[in-house]
Amino acid sequence: MDGPPPSAGGTNVEGEAPQIEPTIETEEASITDDAELERTLGLPGGLAIGIGTMIGAGIFVFPGLAAGRAGPAAAASFAVGALVALLVALPASELATAMPRSGGGYYFISRGLGTLTGTVVGLSLWFGLVFATAFYLVGFGYYGVDTLAELGLAVEEALVIPLALLFGAGFTVLNVTGTENAAKLQNGIVALLLSILVCFLSYGGLDAAGLVGEPAAPERFAPFGAMPVFTTSALVFTSYLGFAQVATVAGEMRDPGRNLPLAMVGSVLIVGVLYVATIFVATSAFGSEQLSRFGETAMVEVGRHYLGAAGAFAIVFGGLLATMSSANASVLSTSRAIYAVSKDALLPRRASRINLRYGTPHVALGMAGGPILVLTATGRVELLAEVASFLHLIMYGLVCVALLALRRNEPEWYDPDFRVPGHPVVPAFGAVASFALIGFMQPASQFVGIGIMIATAGWYFYYARDVTLKGAL
Amino acid sequence: MTRVLVPLAILEGESASAGLTTLLEPMNVTVLGYHELPEQTPPDQARLQYEERATDALEGLATEFGAADGTADYRLVFTHDRTQTFDRVAAETKADVYAIPGTAAPIDRLLVALTGDVAVERIVSFVGELVCDRDIGVTLFLATDDESAGRELLDTAALPLAGRGIDVRTELAVDELPLEALVDAAVGHGAIVVGERAPSLRTLVFGEEAERIAAESVGPVLVVRHVEEGAGANGNRTRSDDS
Numbered sequence: 001m002d003g004p005p006p007s008a009g010g011t012n013v014e015g016e017a018p019q020i021e022p023t024i025e026t027e028e029a030s031i032t033d034d035a036e037l038e039r040t041l042g043l044p045g046g047l048a049i050g051i052g053t054m055i056g057a058g059i060f061v062f063p064g065l066a067a068g069r070a071g072p073a074a075a076a077s078f079a080v081g082a083l084v085a086l087l088v089a090l091p092a093s094e095l096a097t098a099m100p101r102s103g104g105g106y107y108f109i110s111r112g113l114g115t116l117t118g119t120v121v122g123l124s125l126w127f128g129l130v131f132a133t134a135f136y137l138v139g140f141g142y143y144g145v146d147t148l149a150e151l152g153l154a155v156e157e158a159l160v161i162p163l164a165l166l167f168g169a170g171f172t173v174l175n176v177t178g179t180e181n182a183a184k185l186q187n188g189i190v191a192l193l194l195s196i197l198v199c200f201l202s203y204g205g206l207d208a209a210g211l212v213g214e215p216a217a218p219e220r221f222a223p224f225g226a227m228p229v230f231t232t233s234a235l236v237f238t239s240y241l242g243f244a245q246v247a248t249v250a251g252e253m254r255d256p257g258r259n260l261p262l263a264m265v266g267s268v269l270i271v272g273v274l275y276v277a278t279i280f281v282a283t284s285a286f287g288s289e290q291l292s293r294f295g296e297t298a299m300v301e302v303g304r305h306y307l308g309a310a311g312a313f314a315i316v317f318g319g320l321l322a323t324m325s326s327a328n329a330s331v332l333s334t335s336r337a338i339y340a341v342s343k344d345a346l347l348p349r350r351a352s353r354i355n356l357r358y359g360t361p362h363v364a365l366g367m368a369g370g371p372i373l374v375l376t377a378t379g380r381v382e383l384l385a386e387v388a389s390f391l392h393l394i395m396y397g398l399v400c401v402a403l404l405a406l407r408r409n410e411p412e413w414y415d416p417d418f419r420v421p422g423h424p425v426v427p428a429f430g431a432v433a434s435f436a437l438i439g440f441m442q443p444a445s446q447f448v449g450i451g452i453m454i455a456t457a458g459w460y461f462y463y464a465r466d467v468t469l470k471g472a473l
Numbered sequence: 474m475t476r477v478l479v480p481l482a483i484l485e486g487e488s489a490s491a492g493l494t495t496l497l498e499p500m501n502v503t504v505l506g507y508h509e510l511p512e513q514t515p516p517d518q519a520r521l522q523y524e525e526r527a528t529d530a531l532e533g534l535a536t537e538f539g540a541a542d543g544t545a546d547y548r549l550v551f552t553h554d555r556t557q558t559f560d561r562v563a564a565e566t567k568a569d570v571y572a573i574p575g576t577a578a579p580i581d582r583l584l585v586a587l588t589g590d591v592a593v594e595r596i597v598s599f600v601g602e603l604v605c606d607r608d609i610g611v612t613l614f615l616a617t618d619d620e621s622a623g624r625e626l627l628d629t630a631a632l633p634l635a636g637r638g639i640d641v642r643t644e645l646a647v648d649e650l651p652l653e654a655l656v657d658a659a660v661g662h663g664a665i666v667v668g669e670r671a672p673s674l675r676t677l678v679f680g681e682e683a684e685r686i687a688a689e690s691v692g693p694v695l696v697v698r699h700v701e702e703g704a705g706a707n708g709n710r711t712r713s714d715d716s
Contacts, residue, residue: 019521028561029550029561030517032520034524034528034549035520035524035527035528035549035550035551036548036549036550036551037516037517037520037550037551037552038516038550038551038552038553038554038557038558038561040552040553040554040557101517102515102517175513178511178513249515251515251516251517252515252516252553332513335513336515339515339518343517343518343521352518352521352522353522354514354518354519354522354523356484356523358511359509359510359511359514359519360511360513360514361513361514361518
């Protein structure tokens with residue numbers, strides 16, 4: 001294409017070198033020396049991946065927790081989260097169109113900033129997704145218990161974790177044995193969720209505006225001041241993890257120059273608007289104090305408030321689907337993250353073995369499923385969510401830094417179809433905002449996150465110190 | 474020369490029978506080795522692990538189809554959606570015909586189905602080119618409700634083939650279910666040639682109909698692709714000029 005890029009070199013402790021072959025990208029296939037990889041995903045598929053991963057946990061698990069912390073300003077917290085996500089989605093889109101390969105954020109960072117940052121981000125992403133999945137599963141457990149309650153079965157909260165574990169194990173097994181038509185199912189779920197939320201929002205919005213129903217007593221927008229708005233943003237940012245997952249399937253997307261930016265930016269915008277509106281409606285239905293007492297399934301009470309039993313049932317059902325779809329999408333992303341680093345010899349190659357019978361990466365799926373179950377067992381919703389956000393935010397910040405680095409010294413091969421508007425302000429803001437959000441987290445989450453990063457850096461020095469990836473396409 | 478695309482699920486051990494390789498000798502052949510993956514597996518991951526094995530197998534197959542004489546080549550594709558892959562590769566290689574491999578002993582007679590709204594002229598000219606001057610007989614088959622028009626069509630189609638010295642017979646099925654009649658007629662024929670009806674080969678090659686024909690006749694089925702009037706080799710999807 002545009003002259004030979006610098007090649008990768010070096011080997012890891014086991015003598016494996018990164019597997020990088022020259023690839024020609026067309027709109028419909030990636031062509032390597034001997035084989036072609038079909039691009040089969042269209043724009044709807046990309047949007048479904050982004051929306052499907054994001055829409056689950058955030059809107060169904062956080063309203064109660066967020067309202068308790070920030071009051072009605074929780075809506076602003078979600079807006080801040082959306083803004084940060086958008087500031088990252090734009091640079092990530094540019095990088096994805098310049099390097100439309102599978103691997104996503106990890107790929108851009110390892111190529112733009114080198115092996116050490118690549119290893120830290122790649123392995124942290126694995127753990128970040130594991131934490132996120134555990135969080136989704138716990139959310140699923142709460143909704144599962146609520147479903148049983150709605151069906152008239154008296155069950156205890158103690159069932160939340162066992163239920164979450166059961167489904168976590170189920171997803172892993174399902175993904176190992178192959179999920180034919182999973183994408184179609186996922187698209188259906190996303191469409192159903194969107195319609196449930198839109199119906200709910202339209203009615204709730206009318207009510208909140210005082211047009212139908214009884215007027216509610218107005219509440220101070222930010223009763224606890226500005227600081228909680230930002231700490232709440234840090235907590236709920238988990239709701240936006242997912243837009244960058246679109247970049248991990250960049251190698252499978254048709255016409256990536258057009259579809260990747262649209263899918264990433266579009267899914268952030270759609271989801272962000274929905275979140276902000278939902279929180280606004282939820283805090284209008286009840287006072288934020290009462291909302292926070294409802295806990296993880298506060299949305300069910302909001303549904304009941306507006307539409308009675310049917311509303312409650314719709315939200316319970318939606319919550320089940322949403323947490324399920326998020327959890328499943330994340331299990332898959334985790335196995336892709338493991339594949340990306342093992343291809344680059346940062347993990348043993350056998351981690352990405354495919355089982356010819358099912359055609360699935362059983363080792364990587366196991367490396368996702370095992371730790372997910374352990375973390376799910378802890379049941380610590382806020383900690384799981386924040387650590388997941390922490391590890392993702394590091395990656396998002398570094399994606400912006402990688403863009404700045406690449407643009408400053410544009411290599412010959414760098415030819416993105418989409419360029420960030422407002423460069424360098426947008427990526428610079430994206431980096432600052434991502435790192436700043438981390439500062440608003442609870443100390444416990446920060447310690448766990450930093451611990452994981454130190455451990456991954458240690459792994460780099462032990463295992464893959466000699467591998468070079470910078471600029472190796 | 475017409476190019477025939479032979480898609481084979483290479484890692485599942487699908488291969489071409491001796492009968493098919495002999496039959497396609499006069500043609501240019503592209504062996505399309507493909508491996509279809511479930512959605513959760515990135516195609517590149519499978520390539521990393523299986524490219525070498527698949528390439529070895531494909532090289533052997535391409536040799537059987539005459540790679541040494543330059544009339545055959547191969548491509549290897551990892552995909553989530555094989556029909557999309559077939560469409561794309563057929564358009565890129567300008568292949569007019571697909572083969573569903575089947576199993577076949579040496580073929581001495583072809584059944585050529587002209588039923589339905591198919592491009593009779595293109596099918597007949599392909600058959601002429603395929604048979605060449607070999608000792609292979611051709612049965613033209615048509616299922617229709619209109620006996621006289623059907624007879625006329627068959628006779629017109631048989632003319633150029635007979636003119637090339639080919640042993641042509643015709644068979645007309647009136648008021649019968651087209652598919653059943655075709656499968657019945659297939660007895661005693663080594664391979665079947667059909668025309669693709671809809672704009673996409675999906676409906677015929679891998680739809681119920683083609684699968685039944687292929688399954689019930691056992692032998693190879695050659696599908697002459699549908700080409701839209703005035704369009705190039707591909708008419709079923711908009712594509713950019715540079716791909």
